Amino acid sequence: MIKRIPEVPDEAATRARVPPGQAVTTRFYALTAEEVPVVDTTSLVITVHGEVERPVSLQYAQLMTLPHLVRSADFHCVEGWSVLGTTWGGVAVADVLKATGVVVKPTARFVMVECVTGYTTNLPLDVIMDPETMLVWEWNGLPLPPEHGGPLRLLVPSLYAWKDAKWVQGFEFMTEDRAGFWESRGYHMHGDPWKQERYS
Numbered sequence: 582m583i584k585r586i587p588e589v590p591d592e593a594a595t596r597a598r599v600p601p602g603q604a605v606t607t608r609f610y611a612l613t614a615e616e617v618p619v620v621d622t623t624s625l626v627i628t629v630h631g632e633v634e635r636p637v638s639l640q641y642a643q644l645m646t647l648p649h650l651v652r653s654a655d656f657h658c659v660e661g662w663s664v665l666g667t668t669w670g671g672v673a674v675a676d677v678l679k680a681t682g683v684v685v686k687p688t689a690r691f692v693m694v695e696c697v698t699g700y701t702t703n704l705p706l707d708v709i710m711d712p713e714t715m716l717v718w719e720w721n722g723l724p725l726p727p728e729h730g731g732p733l734r735l736l737v738p739s740l741y742a743w744k745d746a747k748w749v750q751g752f753e754f755m756t757e758d759r760a761g762f763w764e765s766r767g768y769h770m771h772g773d774p775w776k777q778e779r780y781s
C-alpha cells in the first residue's frame with residue numbers, strides 16, 4: 582500500500598531540504614532488486630562480526646528493550662526522487678552496539694550491512710556510529726511493511742536511500758572498504774546526496 586505523506590507547508594524550508602538534482606514526491610515507491618522475503622521476527626538473529634573484539638548475535642526481541650526513538654527523516658533515492666518527512670521508529674545502531682557490549686577494534690574503518698536476501702551495502706564507521714543511523718521497524722506509526730524492509734531495515738538519513746538496507750540481519754566491521762551490491766554495479770562508494778555522489 583502506498584501512503585500519502587502530508588505536504589510540508591513552508592516552501593523555502595522545503596526547498597532547502599532537497600539535495601541538488603532531486604524532485605520531491607509524496608509517493609513512497611518500493612524499490613527492490615530481489616524478491617521480498619518473509620522474515621520471521623521470532624527466528625531473526627542479527628549478527629555483528631568482523632573487526633570486533635567478540636562477535637555478537639542478538640534476537641529481534643532484544644531490540645525492543647533498547648531506547649525507542651521516533652524520528653522524522655528525508656529519503657533521497659539516487660534515481661532522483663525524494664520523500665520528505667517520513668517518520669520512523671526504532672533504535673540507533675550505536676545504542677544496539679553499546680547495549681550488546683560490542684567493542685569495535687581500532688583497525689575497523691568500514692561496515693558492510695548484510696541482508697537476509699544477500700543484498701549488502703558498505704558504510705564508513707562514522708556513519709554507522711552516527712546517532713541518526715537507525716534500525717527501524719515502524720514507519721509513520723505503523724509496522725514497517727515487508728516491501729519497505731519490514732520487519733527490520735536500516736535508515737541512514739545522511740546518505741542516498743540505497744544505503745537503507747531492507748531486511749537487515751548483520752553488520753561486518755572491516756579494515757578496508759569493500760563494495761556492496763549496488764556499489765559493485767557502479768554506484769558511489771559513499772553516496773552523499775548533497776555532493777551528488779551517485780555513481781563512481
Ligand SMILES: Nc1nc2c(c(=O)[nH]1)N[C@H]1C(S)=C(S)[C@@H](COP(=O)(O)O)O[C@H]1N2
Pocket residue numbers: 609610611612613614615657658659696698700728729730742743744745746747748
Ligand atoms: N535489501 C535491499 N535493500 C534495499 C534495496 C534492495 O534492493 N534490497 N534497494 C535500496 C534502494 S536503491 C532504495 S532507493 C531503497 C528503497 O526503499 P523503499 O523500497 O522502502 O522505497 O531501499 C534500498 N534498500
Ligand SMILES: [Mo]
Pocket residue numbers: 612658659660742743
Ligand atoms: Mo534507490
